[in-house]
Amino acid sequence: MLPIDPTKKISFTRHICDGDLVVVYERHDNMKAIKVCQGSVLQNRFGVFKHSDWIGKPFGSKVFSNKNGFVYLLAPTPELWTLVLSHRTQILYIADISFVIMYLEIVPGCMVLESGTGSGSLTTSLARAVAPTGHVYTFDFHEQRAASAREDFEKTGLSSLVTVGVRDIQGEGFPDEFSGLADSVFLDLPQPWLAIPSAGKMLKPDGVLCSFSPCIEQVQRACDSLRSNFTDIKTFEILLRTYEVREVKMDCSQGDEAKPGSILPRKRPQRAIEKGNEQDKLSSQTVMARPCSEAKGHTGYLTFARLKCLS
Amino acid sequence: MSQNNSQSDSIQNPRVTWEGCSVLLDINDGDRLVFARLSAGSTLKIGNKTYSLQPLIGCPFGSLFQVENGDQGHCLARFVPSIEGNNIQEKGDFESQDEIKDNRALVDNNKAQSLTGEEINAMRSQGATGDEIVEALIANSATFEKKTLFSQEKYRLKKQKKYAPKVLLRRPFARSICEAYFKKYPARIGFLRVDALSLLLSMANVSANSDVLVVDMVGGLLTGAVAERLGGTGYVCSTYLGSTPYSIDIVRIFNLSNEICKRIVRSPLTDLSLSQNGTSEQIHQQGDEINQQGDEINMECLSNNQMSSSVGMEEISPTENDTSDVISETTVSPVNKTGKSTKAGNKAPKQAIDLWKENGFSSLIIAAPELDLWSLLKDLLPLLANSAPFAIYHQYLQPLATCMHNLQLGKMAIGLQISEPWLREYQVLPSRTHPCMQMSAFGGYILSGIKICSSS
Structure with a gap:
């Protein structure tokens, strides 16, 4: 997934090979990660796709099924992975993820601790941020979940950047061997206040901690426990509003049939363009945008704090 | 150490x-x-x-x-x-004792403080510390005892800011630089809020070893933020129309190592374009001349800056002081220029340009509020490798909507989305948790997508 190996980097000359991980894009809300395997097929509502047809094509290609249905084959990125990974837990999405990476001040070479691993959505982005020389140590108390996460990192080629441990961080804290070595710590735990003292021990002075909690009561208790050793404590909520864009025909005619000022949405704007404007002389085409009517109203609160500098 | x-x-x-x-x-x-x-x-x-x-x-x-x-x-x-800051005890007190007091006894008649300005100045000249003055002010305040513990703390903080100012030493990071500019000079960074910047970097998959093409008309904030993520690998190539590169002065505020600075290069768009292999020699020569000129102009700008404030020192401060009355003057004496001046933003080496022509860039980020977006994107998109992600920032929605529509019609990209981040900060205190009263209502719009192979 990451260009750690320069030969795997996407380019005009890089083609899909046997064994590559590709993201099969049907629609923006329907994608799937697939390991390309000579002799294998993908079957979906568009028909049957032979993997052998994909090999040798560049990433970003449109490929066809036996019924002439099509999908696009994309190179995986942490953002796409977040959309296709198998949900073993509730996961973090791009708005929270990008903000966490920025606010934790993670740059190449950093050492980052995370708990819990969950489905590995954030972990994938953490790995990208610390690459090529840093490392992410992530812990989950659920043995099976940790194993699945490990398999995923193997699949996405991040194993050299991520180590998954099985450990109850709320109960036992982070392992002592990381004491004073972490640049940043991320907690997504039901009772973060139990892990905060340990997180404080792990961080370098001035290192940043982030705790993600869906409920304000968790935030309240986390902040209480942060106040003794941390400073610059801030809590945020970040959401995304998305917009839909369409070309609409604004009717300017004074005729009887058309009501003045009415907006006639066009489902297939390209047709209108191809036809030309000749018969639409009395109307104008305008591209308009409006917020999508559905959105995530809440994901979680992000609380950040900086370890006090005492030496 | x-x-x-x-x-x-x-x-x-x-x-x-x-x-x-x-x-x-x-x-x-x-x-x-x-x-x-x-x-x-x-x-x-x-x-x-x-x-x-x-x-x-x-x-x-x-x-x-x-x-x-x-x-x-x-x-x-x-x-x-101290580790056991007074915070803890105070916060405990808030919870237990707070409820009995309220503001019924407070009268705003400006007579609460009996210590006069002359007396404070006298204390100062006798060598009293700021903390001592704050204590004296509290002792001489007729109303302090009647305040709730919470407002007592507020009062103390206000006086401390005035008489015992504190200076916190922070690392200049994309985060802190963006926040500082957004707070004080948002126009200089095109009103790009830190959460929008984070999204740009994520959506464009900026990662070590990638070759990121940027159009940075936000003062170099974007270029610096990308370079920070590259950590001395790959390249960030800041391209520009015409002959004069856009300023990337903000890059100098980042503490980027020489290794990282070497990976920040600039190139006019004409040099990057795929079609110009034939006459490239000539164009290069021309480009060089113009670039040299451009550099000179840049240097002039810098020295002007030096006269007015200083090189490498950017003062960000409100002109009038709303909350803190201590700061009457915001001038800063010039800093000498001996600090290592790593040169970021050299002309992109020919080798690198050739490689980009052969392989394409791994991602594209545009923050160019002053350019016509669609005509720019039409020129830039072919430089991107297939399946490469891109993210475009704008403070207005319409240019992005037009771009998105055209990309859809031209079947040039998929996964297209316009998003607007919304960021709300909370005050979290015992029994006093609520969203902050003031918030930034707008952080910009982002159009993101993935380039696909042209169908032909």
Whole structure:
């Protein structure tokens, strides 16, 4: 997934090979990660796709099924992975993820601790941020979940950047061997206040901690426990509003049939363009945008704090 | 420990300052933010006094400094808070005792404080510390005891800011630089809020070893933020229309190592375009000449800056002081230029350009509020490798909507989305948790997508 190996980097000359991980894009809300395997097929509502047809094509290609249905084959990125990974837990999405990476001040070479691993959505982005020389140590108390996460990192080629441990961080804290070595710590735990003292021990002075909690009561208790050793404590909520864009025909005619000022949405704007404007002389085409009517109203609160500098 | 860090090249993000390093000084909890370059001669003005920044050299980032009366007069001295800060006890008190008091007895008649300005000045000249003055003010306040513990703390903080200002030493990172500019000079960074910047970097999959093409008309903030993520691998190529590169002055505020700076290059769009292989020699020559000119112009700009304020020191401060009355003057004495000046933004080497022509860029980020977006994108998209992600920032929705529509019609990209981040901060205190009263209502729009192979 990451260009750690320069030969795997996407380019005009890089083609899909046997064994590559590709993201099969049907629609923006329907994608799937697939390991390309000579002799294998993908079957979906568009028909049957032979993997052998994909090999040798560049990433970003449109490929066809036996019924002439099509999908696009994309190179995986942490953002796409977040959309296709198998949900073993509730996961973090791009708005929270990008903000966490920025606010934790993670740059190449950093050492980052995370708990819990969950489905590995954030972990994938953490790995990208610390690459090529840093490392992410992530812990989950659920043995099976940790194993699945490990398999995923193997699949996405991040194993050299991520180590998954099985450990109850709320109960036992982070392992002592990381004491004073972490640049940043991320907690997504039901009772973060139990892990905060340990997180404080792990961080370098001035290192940043982030705790993600869906409920304000968790935030309240986390902040209480942060106040003794941390400073610059801030809590945020970040959401995304998305917009839909369409070309609409604004009717300017004074005729009887058309009501003045009415907006006639066009489902297939390209047709209108191809036809030309000749018969639409009395109307104008305008591209308009409006917020999508559905959105995530809440994901979680992000609380950040900086370890006090005492030496 | 501090000595070892003077060579910042070996360490990606040193946590201790060195002579010549760039720092962000946070004065009184964000009331004033000053970017400075540390040297023996650099100074900072707080109120009507000038303090040497020398004591800050070799200190860990995150250190807190306070004004102290030393042998040679006032100076900044390291202030180490105790672990068991008074916070804890106070916060405990808030919960238990708070409820009984309210503001019924407070009358706003400006007579609560019996200590006069002359008396305070007299205390000062006798060498009283700021903290002592704050205590005296509290002792002479008729209403202090009647306040709730919460507002007592507020009062103390307000007086502390005025009479015992604190300076927090912070690392200049994409995060802190973006926040500082957004707070004080948002127009200089095209109103790009930190959450929007984070999204741009994620959506464009900026990662080590990638070759990122940027159009940065937000002062270099974007270029610097990308370079920070590349960590001295790959390239960030800042391209421009015409013959004069856009300013990337903000890059100098980042503490980027030489290794990282070498990976920040600039190239006019005409040099990058795939079609111009034939006459490229000529164009290169022309380009060189113009570039040299451009550089000279840039240098002039810099020296002008130096006259007015200083090189490598960016003062970010409100012109009028809303909350804190201590800061009447915001000028900062010039810092000498001896600090290492790594040159970021050299002309992209021919080899690199050839490689990009052969392989394509791995991602594209545009933050160009002043250019026609669609015509720009039409030229830039072919330079991107297939399946490469791109992210475009704009403070207005319409240009992005038009771009998105055209990309859809031309079947040039998929996964297209316009998003607008919404960021709300919370005050979290025992029994007093609520969203902050003031918030930024707008952080910009982003169009993101993935380039696909052209169908032909």
